[in-house]
Amino acid sequence: MASSAGLALCGQVLVVRGGSRFLVTSTANSDDDVLFTYDCSTAERSHKRIKGEITGEDGQPVDKGNDTILASTFAQSGRYFALTDDSKRLILFRTKPWQCLSVRTVVRRCTALTFTASEEKLLVADKSGDVYSFSVLEPQECGKLELGHLSMLLDVAxxxxxxxxxxxxxxxxxxxxxxxxxxxxxxxxxxxxxxVSRIFVVPDHPELLLSSSGDCTLRLWEYRSGRELHCCHLTSLQEPAEPWGDKRFAASRITYCSQESCVALLCDCIPVVYIFQLDAHRQQLGYRQQLAFQHRVWDIVFEEGQGLWVLQDCREAPLVLCRPVDGRWQADPESAALRKVSAHLQGNWAMLEGAAGGDVGFSGLYKATFDNVTAYLRKKEERLQKRRQNPPPGPNGQAKKMKSGEASLRCSS
Incomplete structure (x- = not known):
């Protein structure tokens, strides 16, 4: 579900989060240092105390969280940035210059959030299945319930x-x-x-939707009609020798590069990034390659004109930058931007050390199945076997033998 280590990018501004903290830096080839840092554990708490009990804006008791950042996102223009944390806070920032505009309380812990295209509202999805809208222009206003599901929401777009x-x-x-x-x-x-773990509306083909699921598929939709256009079974793309070949997994991130019409998919429990080519004219996805990593991958994000940024659990190389070379994506260790940003993360490794990645939460979302019939038939057969071996005594005290026809009749009952 939500990850405590992740990336968010807009233009050349990169946000790296870990635990309760995040830092902002630039991927441009300049001498810009860290632009901004923030720690949610120092954020104000907009709680009220009623009869000695701390309550949220909804008047319900608040259970104190651990301040871990659960989700974050940029507005499309890059003017705003928002996050939610485990302490049920929604924090809104202005980015030019970076400044915290408000800290608001949400009713339930959130799983995803997104800005509307107009950037007037911020939509927040939570674990109870509800979506609330929060004003961006009036950053102190409380949230408004917009819609609800009967089950947990995992993403919103x-x-x-x-x-x-x-x-x-x-x-x-x-x-x-x-x-x-x-x-x-x-x-x-x-x-x-x-x-359904992730959904993504394709920016330059706004009628198309990508979705991923715990059923190990990536699907392409024409969402207004609800019509499925293409389905990729990820298990069929794995090599037989791979140690995770029999695992169930879901995508923890879908990211897209308009310049290359390229889709990258990060899965929650395997160190592999799948690369697909989107053919919007034929309305299908073409599998291109896998990028395998030696360390756990926390998050990925495309930067137009630069490549695919990969955040991994490795202090010596916290970031990998992959670029297309002769039609194949591969790591570019010589990038000046990569060296600069990696140096910033190495100097702030404490916020990433011990952080959990996308493998947190998804395994618990699979629904348990129970096969009571098999257990019942097994126990029934055991009882019949015991009766055959120890038949009940007859009228004269001798064990009564079951006729073959009677035994078969009882076995079939």
């Missing part, structure tokens, strides 16, 4: 024209709702066999 809100839940559903009237549902995208 908006269409580029702000007409639709897309939500993904644990019950295999993707719902497309009208933003102006969220109770009106435009469509459902149905087909996944497990929880």
């Amino acid at each position: 908006v269409s580029p024209d702000d007409r639709y809100v897309l939500t993904a839940d644990r019950d295999e559903k993707i719902r497309v709702s009208w933003a102006a009237a969220p109770h009106s549902i435009e469509s459902f995208c149905l087909g996944h066999a497990e929880f």
Whole structure:
């Protein structure tokens, strides 16, 4: 689900988060140092005390979290940045210059958040299945309930024209709702066999949606009609010798490069990034390659014109920058931007050390299945075997032998 170590990027501004902290730096080939740092453990708490009990804005008791950042995102223009943490806070920042605008309380711990295209609102999805909207222009206003699901929400997105809100839940559903009237549902995208972990509206093809799931598939949709266009089974792409070949997994990140029409998929429990080519004309995805890593990968993000940034659990090389060379993506260790940003992370490694990646939470979302029939038939057969070996005594005290026909009849009952 949510990761305590991750990346967010807009233009050449890169945010790296770990635990309760994040730092902001530039990927440009300049002498810019760390632009901004923030620690959620020092953030104010907008709680009220009623009869000696600490409550949130909804009047309900607040259970204190550990300040770990659960999700973060940039507005499309890069003017705003927002995050939610384990202490049920929504923190909004202005980025030019960097400044904390507000700290607001959310009702439940959040799983995902996104800005609307107009950047007037911030939509926040939570574990109880609700989506709340928070004003960006009035940063002190409380949230407003927009829509709800009957199960946990795992991701939320908006269409580029702000007409639709897309939500993904644990019950295999993707719902497309009208933003102006969220109770009106435009469509459902149905087909996944497990929880939907991530959804992503393709920026330069705004009618298309990518989704990933615990059923080990990546799917392409025309979301307004709910029509599935293409399905990639990730298990069929694995090598037989790979040690994780029989594992179930879901994508913890989908990122897209418009310049290359390239989709990168990071999965939650294997050190592999899958690369696909999006053919919007044919409405399909073409598998290109795998990028394998020796260390646990926390997050990935594309930077247009630069490459794919990979955040990994390695102090000596916390970042890897991959670029296409002759049609194949590969690491570029000679990048000046990579050396600069990596040096900043090495100097702030304490915030990443011990951080959890995308492998936290997804394993607990698979629904347990129970096969009571098999256990019942096994126990029944054991009882019949005992009766055959120790038949009950007859009228004269001798053991009564079961006729072959009677035994077969009892076995079939």
